[in-house]
Amino acid sequence: MSSKGMNRRQFLHSSGLAAAGAAAGGAVASGTGQKANAADMILTTLDPETASTLLAATRTIYPHETLSDIYYAGVVEALDAEAKGSPDTAKMLTEGAKAMNEAMSVNFVELSPGNRLEIIESMTDTPIFQKIRGTAVVALYNNPLVWRHFGFEGASYDFGGYINRGFNDLQWAGVPSQDASPDAG
Amino acid sequence: MAKYDLDDNSVVVVIGSGAGGGTLANELCQKGISVVLLEAGKRYSAEDFVNDEWDSFGQLSWLDMRTTSGSWRVAKDFPNLPAWICKTVGGSTTHWAGASLRFKDYEFKTLSTYGEIPGATLLDWPLSLADLEPYYEKAEDKMGTTRTHDIPGLPGNNNFKVMYAGAKRLGYKHVHTGNMSINSRPRDGRASCMQIGFCFQGCKSNAKWSTLVSEIPKAEETGKLDLRTESQVLQIEHDSEGKVTGVLYADADGNQHVQKARVVAVAGNSIETPRLLLNSAGGKHPDGLANTSGQVGKNYMRHMTGSVYATFDRPVNMYRGTTMAGIVEDESFHNPDRGFAGGYEMETLSLGLPFMAAFLDPGAWGGKFTAAMDQYDHMAGMWLVGEDMPQESNAITLHDSIKDQYGLPVPNVHFDDHPNDLAMRNHAFKQGSAIYDAVGAKDIFEVPPYPSTHNLGTCRMSENPRDGVCNSFGQAHDVANLFISDGSQFTTGGAENPTLTIVTLAIRQADYIAEQMGKKSI
Numbered sequence: 099m100s101s102k103g104m105n106r107r108q109f110l111h112s113s114g115l116a117a118a119g120a121a122a123g124g125a126v127a128s129g130t131g132q133k134a135n136a137a138d139m140i141l142t143t144l145d146p147e148t149a150s151t152l153l154a155a156t157r158t159i160y161p162h163e164t165l166s167d168i169y170y171a172g173v174v175e176a177l178d179a180e181a182k183g184s185p186d187t188a189k190m191l192t193e194g195a196k197a198m199n200e201a202m203s204v205n206f207v208e209l210s211p212g213n214r215l216e217i218i219e220s221m222t223d224t225p226i227f228q229k230i231r232g233t234a235v236v237a238l239y240n241n242p243l244v245w246r247h248f249g250f251e252g253a254s255y256d257f258g259g260y261i262n263r264g265f266n267d268l269q270w271a272g273v274p275s276q277d278a279s280p281d282a283g
Numbered sequence: 284m285a286k287y288d289l290d291d292n293s294v295v296v297v298i299g300s301g302a303g304g305g306t307l308a309n310e311l312c313q314k315g316i317s318v319v320l321l322e323a324g325k326r327y328s329a330e331d332f333v334n335d336e337w338d339s340f341g342q343l344s345w346l347d348m349r350t351t352s353g354s355w356r357v358a359k360d361f362p363n364l365p366a367w368i369c370k371t372v373g374g375s376t377t378h379w380a381g382a383s384l385r386f387k388d389y390e391f392k393t394l395s396t397y398g399e400i401p402g403a404t405l406l407d408w409p410l411s412l413a414d415l416e417p418y419y420e421k422a423e424d425k426m427g428t429t430r431t432h433d434i435p436g437l438p439g440n441n442n443f444k445v446m447y448a449g450a451k452r453l454g455y456k457h458v459h460t461g462n463m464s465i466n467s468r469p470r471d472g473r474a475s476c477m478q479i480g481f482c483f484q485g486c487k488s489n490a491k492w493s494t495l496v497s498e499i500p501k502a503e504e505t506g507k508l509d510l511r512t513e514s515q516v517l518q519i520e521h522d523s524e525g526k527v528t529g530v531l532y533a534d535a536d537g538n539q540h541v542q543k544a545r546v547v548a549v550a551g552n553s554i555e556t557p558r559l560l561l562n563s564a565g566g567k568h569p570d571g572l573a574n575t576s577g578q579v580g581k582n583y584m585r586h587m588t589g590s591v592y593a594t595f596d597r598p599v600n601m602y603r604g605t606t607m608a609g610i611v612e613d614e615s616f617h618n619p620d621r622g623f624a625g626g627y628e629m630e631t632l633s634l635g636l637p638f639m640a641a642f643l644d645p646g647a648w649g650g651k652f653t654a655a656m657d658q659y660d661h662m663a664g665m666w667l668v669g670e671d672m673p674q675e676s677n678a679i680t681l682h683d684s685i686k687d688q689y690g691l692p693v694p695n696v697h698f699d700d701h702p703n704d705l706a707m708r709n710h711a712f713k714q715g716s717a718i719y720d721a722v723g724a725k726d727i728f729e730v731p732p733y734p735s736t737h738n739l740g741t742c743r744m745s746e747n748p749r750d751g752v753c754n755s756f757g758q759a760h761d762v763a764n765l766f767i768s769d770g771s772q773f774t775t776g777g778a779e780n781p782t783l784t785i786v787t788l789a790i791r792q793a794d795y796i797a798e799q800m801g802k803k804s805i
Contacts, residue, residue: 159648159649160648160652160653161649161650161653162653162656162657164657215649231646231648235640235641236337236637236640236641238640239636239637239639239640239641239656240336240337240637244636245636248636248656248657248659248660249598249600249659249660250602250635250636250659250660251600251602251603252334252335252635253333253334253335253481254334254479254480254481254603255334255477255479255481255487255488258477259476259477259478259479259480259488259604260440260477260478260479260480260603260604261476261477261478261604263603264441264600264603265438265440265441265478265480265603265604266438266439266440266441266444266604267441267600268441268444268445268597268598268599268600270595270597271444271445271447271448271449271722272444272447272448273444274439274443274444274447274448274458277459278436278439278447278458278459278460278609279436279438279439279443279444279447279459279460279609280435280436280437280438280460280467281438282437282438282467282475282478283435283467283468283475
């Protein structure tokens, strides 16, 4: 990743976009916007310790340094919603989180990144890993507020598409011939 | 709009409203022929389409239960989604990118050109490029294909600029913004492209040709079309002579009806079309309708595909503008010195962030994956699409236990890559990577095939009735008044995106059906 991209994303984060995301998502941002714990999530079914563990697991599976915990909390809320509709899923998530916490003598959320990764790597064939990963790959990356961090601008039709908004503004690769790429009509 | 009685046995029933069925229905209506068009999905309009990948996927996709088998990676990553195709009025023309390339002469003569290839069921088509040229002309005019009929090319977007620069440095000659059925100028009552960037999600400006925005409204204007939406055909019925007499279908409420017919044309895409014929077994057709050859469902092709994405120091923002914004045609020829038969195209492609996460490396996780995603706005991408080998064992079959909501067996899609497919993909990955390397790529990602968008060959046309299901007009060898009207007809797949050829065959088939009806042959 270029340092330029990092800075832009850090700027977006510090500019308050992250807090806006929390408001839109229904979660309550913690003081710094950096750390989310169970008290910050809107939960219907899962207990706070399970939720905190799942959040840490989700961050270990899809680690983006510049994404604040509140976006990962959105994944836990999606898992919680599934658990509400399915006692089997609730049981799997609760027992799975307990196992993660018992894998070493320290709770999962207190583990070092390397130790967390070791535990996750040992779980990749389990249904709970598949459930967390499968939910996260949609819930994390389908959040319009997360898109901004990655530079994806989302829906464009209401803004007139990109015909006048930079569809061909790239300068560094040269200009194709008129035959190859005629001007817009 | 016309309304025909269920007992009216003078109508032509067309099953499916996509590229093949929607075009055929319109062409027949223009000739004054009465058509009942049965579409399993709902009807949407540009206003209904959404610039949101997952929401649109839920709106347009065919999500009925399917199973998979075979060694292809799709069976592991997406076991119940072998194909990314649509259930809606307009079929997969709502979702297609618009690339409209003619087959090359040799691609209609693959057995003659390539010779026998072990494991492949190659066959020459029972028609030639010369037979199709007048119809290709009509199809390109109908669809408003750029770089034909004095229609200018589209302007290239950022993703194209990267591909163009790399391809030119590599010495490729045929690099341009493609032959696209997307208006570069207002035409045929539709506006020009706004470079929205959600071509796969149903074009919200109607600049992209589809049967939804072109063929079906035109057919409705004739007063000859009876379009019934949310009407899924379950079985095709036949009489004691084996001729088809009508179709059994379920409406939106699940009520079942039989629509009588003089002619039935099947255009359900290459999974549902053979499934319907197999589910119609009985009476004079104990092994499935029109299946004395045993070829119904066999020789399933999905094109050799793959993608290459590359990251750069400076931003690309590939998602802005047309999804398929340009092409390199230089590898689309036959030269066995490359280590494989047939050729492939390289076409720009972009995915939004949600689908990039799902498709970049399905199932992947961890720091390597997230580092790639972190470079999303610095990424350029292309799709690789080439001819794959037909194999008899690649097939659509009926599942032996899983049933759909109507109690009918769901289809299983079995696919193994042929060694020729693997060799071609390997070559294409190397050449696609070289294009991006030539303009300073940082990281390069070889991306495995997505669920199939080009589904072909499962009721193939053949000169000899022993080798296939239908003749060169799509008319079933076994049943004179039954037609195959979609990509299932393809004898072999060619390197090109298939929609233009499906539309071309439908125009030609309409002429033939009208002529045969006029002669009272059917």
